[in-house]
Amino acid sequence: MPPDTLPAQPGRWLWTCRAGFEPHLFEELAWAGASPRMLGEVLVESEKRPAEPPAFARTGIRVVASFLAGQPSEQLAQSIASRVTEAVPTGPLVLQSFTPDSPAGNRLADEADAVLEAVRTRLPADRLLEETWRARESGATLVELCVAPGVVVVGSVPAREALSLSPGGRQRMRRPGDAASRAAMKLEEALVSLPFEPGRGEVCVDLGAAPGGWTQRLVARGARVIAVDPAKLIPELAGLPRVEHIQESAFAYTPEEPADWLFCDMAWRPIEVAQLLAKWGRRGWATHLVANIKLPMKDKNPILLRVRHILVEEGGWQALTIRQLYHDRDEVTVTAHRTS
Ligand SMILES: C[S@@+](CC[C@H](N)C(=O)[O-])C[C@H]1O[C@@H](n2cnc3c(N)ncnc32)[C@H](O)[C@@H]1O
Structure with missing residues (x-):
């Protein structure tokens, strides 16, 4: 990879991913006929946005302009502000900056903050929306400044279509103090992307539940959880009236009543897990699905296609999303639902 990032071309799409996953993202975009080009570490550009958002993209923006680093900061900020105003002439804006999530990119964090502030002061204050969480309902445009080695890329996307509202798709979740596992953050991040979450009294089945991080987060929301795992749950969960631990393989388990939510974080082969989740869909055993699929193999995209x-085809799950979230490592998170 060259030390400097190649400038992205206006009108094309800029995608960012987890370090080391560029080849997988590139391949997905190529398979979608989107003519990708590698720009630098964790940054891939494509001619168009595929119909299905790429699973390995943390976020994607339509490129407004690229600016080579090295010009005086005042001039750079003025040029960026002018291009943003031309490209997005009306409506509220959420302005953010990010650096590529790589060692070289992360060293530019202070510079990214400085550019962001300098551009912010040059845009009309009444157009800047500070409450990012309101971006979608406000019809705002997300404007991102990607401050990369050797180049600043400016891009935008309507917030309603954005893969993430976090700068560069880095949706960092706080690990709850009592969390049984790091996995709890994966679940919290997955739930952020959904329009609603499990609530009081709903029945959740948690396949591969031990030691209990996901179950804890679901119980905290008031749900009743059937935790299926041959391994032990942490003792704090064992005695809770709203937690039932079925200490057996998820492949052997049959629910007594349909669940509202099916959760799955089983450390098991992805195709077999998908077949199990398809069985749940086909039999109408759950309405909503959130599953973490492990992808330790080198060739990930053919597995994801299957x-x-x-x-979808065997399980009847609808509105399927597959995304490698910020807290996912060699894995992706699937969400879906089905109507009876
Ligand atoms: C990554 S851990 C799950 C972490 C959990 N979500 C949490 O938040 O604590 C993976 C779990 O999958 C379980 N597992 C593997 N094969 C399984 C199977 N056939 N049925 C049920 N659980 C299984 C393992 O016992 C292990 O506890």
Whole structure:
């Protein structure tokens, strides 16, 4: 990879991903006929946005302009502000900056903050929306400044279509003090992307639940949880009236009544897990699905294609999303629902 990032071309799409996953993102974009080009560490550009958002993209923006680093900061900020105003002439804006999530990118964090502030002061204050969480309902445009080695890329996307409202798709979740596992943050991040979450009294089945991080987060929301795992749960969960631990394999388990939510974080082979989740869909055993699929193999995209096919065609799961979230490592998170 060259030390400096190649400038992204206006009108094309800029995608960012987890470090080391560029080849997978590139391949997905190529398979979608989007003519990708590698720009630098964790940054891939494509001619168009595929119909299905790429699973390995943390976020994507339509490129407004690229500016080579090295010009005086005042001039750079003025040029960026002018291009943003031309490209997005009306409506509220959420302005953010990010650096590529790589060692070289992370060293530019202070510079990214400085550019952001300098541009912010040059845009009309009444157009800047500070409450990012209101961006979608306000019809705002997300404007991102990607401050990368050797170049600043400016891009935008309507907030309603954005893969993430966090700068560069880095949706960092706080690990709850009592969390049984790091996995709790994966669940919290997955739930942020959904329009609603499990609530009081709803029945959740948690396949591969031990040691209990997901179950804890679901119980905290008032749900009743059936935790299925041959391994032990942490003792704090064992005695709770709203938690039932079925200490057996998820492949052997049959629910007594349909669940509102099916959660799955089983450390098991992805195709077999997808087939199990498809069985749940086909039999109408759950309405909503949130599953973490492990992808330790080198060739991930062919597996993901099969997982998608099994869930949709064999399982009848609808509105399927597959995304590698910020807290996902060699894994992706699937969400879906089904109507009876
Ligand atoms: C990553 S851990 C799950 C962490 C959990 N979500 C949490 O928040 O604490 C993976 C779990 O999958 C379980 N597992 C593997 N094969 C399974 C199977 N056939 N049925 C049920 N659980 C299984 C393992 O026992 C392990 O506890």
